[in-house]
Amino acid sequence: MTKPTNQPTNHFSADFIKKFFLVLSVVINVGILGFYKYSNFILYNLGFAVKFLTGSAMDTRFDVILPLGISFYIFKTLSYLIDVYRGDIKPEKDILKYALYVSFFPQVVSGPIDSALSLLPKINSIPQSLMFDAERVRRGLVLMLWGLFLKLVIADRVAILVNNVFGSYYLYGSFALFTAAIGYTIQIYCDFAGYSIISIGASKVLGFEVADNFNTPYFSSSIKEFWRRWHISLGTWFKYYLYIPLGGNRCCRNRKYLNIMIVFLVCGLWHGANWTFIVWGALHGFYQIIGDFLKPYKESFNIQFGVKTDSFSFKFGQIFITFLLVSFAWVFFRADSVDSAFDFIFRMFTQIDLWSFFNGSLYTLGLDVTEMHILFISLLVVFAVDMCKFLKNKYIDSFLEEQCVWFQWLAVFLIFFSIAVYGVYGEAFDPQQFIYFKF
């Protein structure tokens, strides 16, 4: 017979042990991440503070090689620990399966950060998923190809312009700076979404269905919606493992705003050990808080002035403003330092050069006429593909699967050979180097 009086004690001790190991594991994992990723940042700022307070310099050099993809697999590890702690999943007894979850190679470099709750059951059903399914493999390959197109044809091409302007922003006027800011908005989307799509495609080929990581984020009508569409796996991670434990929105308004700010500051810091990322996170937190704060006023304004909120123009305006706000924030994300980001923005609004719209300046920012044409045409294709997903919820693999075989082939050939020819990879070809008689 069990002694009922003992049960709470056992429960207590079991809970305590669970919590103890959870906290210990979290501390160790976050410690590893902090050691590799943030030691330099912390030491640098410490050195700065010491110098500010005492006037004497402190050696803050700390050279450590950052392990590839550490932010991603640490977050996956944390996800596993918390899911097990909460009882959402059973502890995995097979070390190989656990290792496969953490180091699932398509996701190691840049995600998506699939939660243990989502990926582990798929790993446990490997025998079924390994059944060859031609359609699944085909769709996976199409996604990989599309991801490569986004990365090699668009992101790496527009990066040439962006790097050129950001690298010497102090030489450029508004036109170039706005172009570079928009350019970076395109670059980071095509780069990051490209990687994610390749990863999702590779997973699909291997028999693992991984959820979308980017769902047409630049068609968002608000910053809040943007974060439901941008880097979804990270957003979900923060929501479940940080925002909700902090209290989420089930608390007073000020506490909610504080929670939002904490989440976005951590999110910024997660992206890199630099104040630029923290400011970027803070800016997004600020956008959300202001958006939430102003929401009732906006609604009342719209009612009072009879604004047709379901009209195309209104929605387009919302999307456009959201896009501009996001682009503005990306300046901090891309800049080398907070100072240079502010300087960049200051010049954006003070060095007005409207004539640059008309004198062909666009083609002098790092991409010539041909390169710009390639970029514009590629962007139109991306726009069409994203629009199809936005309106019909069909991504390129599903869309192509519904088309006739000739169209499928044509699309695949066009994408593949566009990457082969127009992809920015290999040696930068310089015809000048080959000119005969230069010896």
Place this chain on the structure above:
Amino acid sequence: MSKTKTILFIAVFSFIALGINNVFKFKYTDGIYSIKTFYKQPKNSIDVLILGSSTAFENVNPAVLYERYGIAAFNLCGSVQPVWNSFFYLKEALKTQQPRLVIFDAFRTVAEADYIDDSRIIKNTYGMRWSMDKIEALRESAPKDRFLDFLVGPLQYHGRYKELDEKDFLPYLADEAKYKHWKGFYCNMNTLPSVRRDISNVEAPVRLSEKTEKYYRKLIELVKSENIPLMVIVAPYSHITGYQQRKYLEAKKIASEYDVPFINYNLLYDDIGLDFKTDIADKSHLNYRGSRKFTEYLGKYLNDNYDLPDRRGDENYHSYDMNLKHYKESIRMAGVKRYRNFKDYMAKIPFSNCVSIVTVSDLGAWDRISAETVNMIAPEGIFTPSVIVRHGDNTVFSAVNTDSLPWHKRISSRDFAVKSSDGKHYTINVGTKEYQTVEEGVNVVIYNTYTNKVVDAVGFDAKRDYVLVRKDSK
């Protein structure tokens, strides 16, 4: 059905991939296209194989060797070709040819560096057919950490989309007359009056670089192992230095170890008859006059000292006749540019094998041209504004005003047109290229229907007493 679909998909994909690859791959004539053309030579048809860098392929002219002595030679060379690449080209050549003599130009034995610039690595390897030798050539040519960058060709050339032109799409680099029967020679038309240098007193040899010596010896040993006579030369060039001559002395010493004759023609300028005022193209090369003199001199030596058959008149060597014909036509056409004044130039029109288009835009311009010249250009008489088109001796079109313009005719697969937008001035089109060298005066375009090239486009400026003006097309 699914299997058939997969096979068909792979077939279409491969077809497109190969097509794109063919368009994009490098086709430079100073290395890549020469070995590509070499592969097309009939088996065992080449009697003299010439190896080396541009000092070989610009100075030794197979057309002249054939014209004078009936020697069937081929320049299998590459731009700034290191000795190791000459070795691999030789290995490649011996797979299809058994020459009676190999001539190696030792110009690049002076090289100190173990690796050359990227473009030359490409030019001296990419034309080779895939084999272990090509991979070995790439391994030796490319810096160790960049071997894969060069091994995978598309990494180098996929970015050529901005420089693609008709050469990349049409056979024979869109110049069939020249490249169908080409033997690897580049005819340099420049003239750079130069000062002759005397290196006859240089004595102490200096060691070749380790890599160069290794491959120089390997090259000699390979030729010897095939029982093929080898001759090492240094072709004449104007900017030879004492240090280079010391290297050549070392190269000579090594050659003598193998009983291989070594002739440095920079010690024989007088015997060759080189005139440094007229025969030099640039610091490393002879021009068309110099290369002819040098090749004739070399040819006589070859004829006197080696058992080389006279291939003239042999049907199997028709391509050598065609190569010679193209060379002669090119030289003849280069001569058009010699005429500097209006009267001399006009006196030579019409040129044979040429479409000659003459327009006169300045009112009264004909009045200032002698009746004799007018008769030569337009025997039937002509008045301004006017235009006349001759194809050889035949008048294809003439007009005394612009009423019958625009004029267009397709001659020898090329479109010619004369247009006037204001009734006074003319523009001449050869294909889509437009020519109007002077606004007021006489414009002339000469197009050779054998070489399929615009030989000359000049204008005689009425405002400046008909002075000759030559500039590029618009």
